[in-house]
Amino acid sequence: MAEVLKSAKIFLHGVELTGQMNQVGLEYGAESLDETVFGMDTRVRKGGLKFARATGRGFYSVGATAAADPALVDGVGNNAQVMTVFPRTAAGTITEGSTSTGSGYAFQVTQARVAFGGQVGELLPFEFAVDGRGVQS
């Protein structure tokens, strides 16, 4: 069944950004390596290193510790942060212990960028991106 994205909850490094954001995206993938050699009839692929990224947009605010500035601005380059996203909640309420409607996604991130700016008369927007920090073997 299709989901209307309207009750997501978004946390980044101890700040809930839910009330400041109107767009969120998670990308989780793996490199698809080509190991094709002579004599094969098709391309043969092999799963490589995994990667993860989260992006979001919202309306810029400044002042309180939970505002986009300083929460996002001060965090650029910090690679000891955690991001947790609950795409679907029950009317904005996280359901403790739920493995279905309340489950979310979390990963360790390096905050890669934050940007803001717009035209006169607009609500000042911001956007940010964080990359999965990865694991050293």
Added chain:
Amino acid sequence: MIVRVVPMKDASVTGTTCSCQGPGVTNPGYAEAGTVKDLGPTASTGRVMAALHVLSCTAGGVKVFVQANSSSGFTSLNTGTDIVAFTSRTCRDSQWAERVFNCASATSTQRRYWRAAWTQTCVQENKFLVSIAVEP
């Protein structure tokens, strides 16, 4: 790596303000614990990953634990086993923990019941969110 997590304690909106007498009252010092959740059997060596967001806390700080047990009946504060013990915090922060545990060992047989527990100075309000992922 992104993991699918289960929220174990959401005190992000209404913080915890336990009414106990302070950390250390109950050995080994848990002030309060969340509801025990059955996250399914883990029959062999598995991993648990835990994500903590401390949104705000007070001078006394808050220290959050993730505990597991083979029985759902570990309702007393000191009967769970600490799988994860986050670092105590007195300000906004996030922490990530990854642990390998062996369910075949004598002390961790067939763990499937999990909860969050925490210590804090009583009456003071601490806002945090802890979620975990258990991979069998």
